[in-house]
Amino acid sequence: xxxxxxxxxxIAKKSFPAVSQASEHIAIADxxxxxxxxxxxxxxxxxxxxxTTLLNIIAGLDQDFDGQIVVGxxxxxxxxxxxxxxPRLLPWRTVRQNVELVLERDQNAELIDYLLKxxxxxxxxxxxxxxxxxxxxxxxxxxxxxxxNPDLLLMDEPFVSLDAPxxxxxxxxxxxxxxxxxxxxxxxxxxxxEAIALADRLVFLSAAPMGFVTEIxxxxxxxDRNNEQAIxxxxxxxxxxxxxxxxxx
Amino acid sequence: MKIPKQFLSLLSxxxxxxIWQGLAAYLNSHTLPTPLLVAQVFWQACLTGQLPYHLxxxxxxxxxxxxxxxxxGCALGIALGxxxxxxAFFDNWLVVFLNVPALVTIILCYVWFGLVxxxxxxxxxxxxxxxxxxxxxxxxxxxxxxxxxxxxxxxLSKRKVLFEVIxxxxxxxxxxxxxxGLALIWKIILVVELLGRSNGMGYQxxxxxxxxxxxxxxxxxxxxxxxxxxIELLILKPLDQRALGWRR
Numbered sequence: 001x002x003x004x005x006x007x008x009x010x011i012a013k014k015s016f017p018a019v020s021q022a023s024e025h026i027a028i029a030d031x032x033x034x035x036x037x038x039x040x041x042x043x044x045x046x047x048x049x050x051x052t053t054l055l056n057i058i059a060g061l062d063q064d065f066d067g068q069i070v071v072g073x074x075x076x077x078x079x080x081x082x083x084x085x086x087p088r089l090l091p092w093r094t095v096r097q098n099v100e101l102v103l104e105r106d107q108n109a110e111l112i113d114y115l116l117k118x119x120x121x122x123x124x125x126x127x128x129x130x131x132x133x134x135x136x137x138x139x140x141x142x143x144x145x146x147x148x149n150p151d152l153l154l155m156d157e158p159f160v161s162l163d164a165p166x167x168x169x170x171x172x173x174x175x176x177x178x179x180x181x182x183x184x185x186x187x188x189x190x191x192x193x194e195a196i197a198l199a200d201r202l203v204f205l206s207a208a209p210m211g212f213v214t215e216i217x218x219x220x221x222x223x224d225r226n227n228e229q230a231i232x233x234x235x236x237x238x239x240x241x242x243x244x245x246x247x248x249x
Numbered sequence: 250m251k252i253p254k255q256f257l258s259l260l261s262x263x264x265x266x267x268i269w270q271g272l273a274a275y276l277n278s279h280t281l282p283t284p285l286l287v288a289q290v291f292w293q294a295c296l297t298g299q300l301p302y303h304l305x306x307x308x309x310x311x312x313x314x315x316x317x318x319x320x321x322g323c324a325l326g327i328a329l330g331x332x333x334x335x336x337a338f339f340d341n342w343l344v345v346f347l348n349v350p351a352l353v354t355i356i357l358c359y360v361w362f363g364l365v366x367x368x369x370x371x372x373x374x375x376x377x378x379x380x381x382x383x384x385x386x387x388x389x390x391x392x393x394x395x396x397x398x399x400x401x402x403x404x405l406s407k408r409k410v411l412f413e414v415i416x417x418x419x420x421x422x423x424x425x426x427x428x429x430g431l432a433l434i435w436k437i438i439l440v441v442e443l444l445g446r447s448n449g450m451g452y453q454x455x456x457x458x459x460x461x462x463x464x465x466x467x468x469x470x471x472x473x474x475x476x477x478x479x480i481e482l483l484i485l486k487p488l489d490q491r492a493l494g495w496r497r
Contacts, residue, residue, distance in 0.1 A: 059402040082402040102403040128495040
């Protein structure tokens with residue numbers, strides 16, 4: 001499972017070709033990052049800086065770039081769970097069927113039951129996505145990503161546009177799951193508080209072309225991540241110590 | 250006051266019959282028989298087994314050519330919708346085949362391949378195929394790329410992508426092609442039968458035309474329209490309801 005997983009990202013250049021009026025757009029330039037297995041890394045950067053592009057490259061959706069991505073030991077086919085910015089559920093499949101879709105035939109029914117319970121969706125498992133609120137749909141997308149027991153979990157601002165209490169609740173469920181069954185997580189956000197509450201390590205990114213600015217290990221104990229004062233205090237300290245970060249938020 | 254929908258449609262059918270009856274009684278002509286006479290002819294043709302036989306032959310041709318055209322059309326439509334280069338190459342072919350008159354393909358098929366069953370089926374398929382391809386191609390172009398990316402990132406098998414992600418999105422286009430296809434195909438089949446077969450509805454209608462037997466022509470037509478309505482009611486509508494149950 002996830003124990004051997006390790007991600008090596010080395011992108012020399014990723015660009016989008018010129019289209020009519022727009023000239024060539026260099027999205028990522030000279031970006032290197034290594035993620036240890038079972039590490040929770042948050043990528044923090046301004047919107048439009050190329051974070052989604054990076055995740056798409058890692059997920060194998062975009063193969064048009066100069067560089068190399070290695071996930072896990074060579075020769076293995078790593079399992080990736082991807083939580084997109086929008087939930088991307090199939091509207092013609094119920095909540096449970098949407099989760100079952102990404103699993104092999106000998107699917108783990110107990111795991112799905114358990115994930116539904118943690119995300120408080122058990123009673124909605126046979127409902128079609130159109131009847132769900134956005135917060136619920138996002139939780140289904142999380143369940144789907146966890147259900148494949150991924151070596152690497154990619155999350156692209158999965159809580160954006162949720163109201164604060166809902167986002168907090170889903171975030172806590174995510175941490176519960178992650179601590180029970182550790183995965184390597186690459187989590188994209190532009191919300192520094194959210195990043196501090198979740199991550200082992202914060203990686204700050206510059207605006208396009210996206211590049212590495214600095215990285216910071218979050219020293220707050222896992223038990224203390226619900227403590228908003230501790231998070232706020234660390235955030236203030238960060239902003240004081242690294243004034244450059246302010247421009248990235 | 251609100252009148253129930255079923256009652257209204259029944260009423261409109263009755264009105265049509267009444268108008269027909271009135272007109273036929275007023276004209277009192279051999280060329281416009283009354284509904285009652287048509288019903289009698291229909292019943293007689295059923296008893297002799299003539300109508301069921303020819304109707305069955307035509308329906309068999311319909312099912313065969315329709316199935317081939319739909320299966321082939323869906324496969325080619327999806328391929329052209331997904332592969333830009335393939336589409337650029339074959340687009341001209343499509344335009345040509347879309348615009349060749351049905352009569353021309355029928356005649357050419359009979360001339361080239363003989364007056365046999367397979368050339369009759371081929372003629373119908375060639376007429377219908379470009380329509381299906383174009384409809385399905387448009388549907389494939391409109392596929393939700395977000396969902397396709399989701400399927401790719403979770404490494405869904407090709408079978409799952411086709412049956413669980415692509416085909417449900419194409420459902421409205423497939424049903425559209427099916428409905429217009431049925432309507433188009435059965436009209437073409439009659440011409441195909443009239444020109445080169447010795448059984449089927451088209452052949453019979455041609456016979457009745459030569460004998461000026463309008464009552465039989467109307468009886469056969471009504472039987473066929475009825476069968477097509479039954480297909481809509483018993484097969485297509487339930488398919489729609491089953492596939493679209495997830496909609497609010």
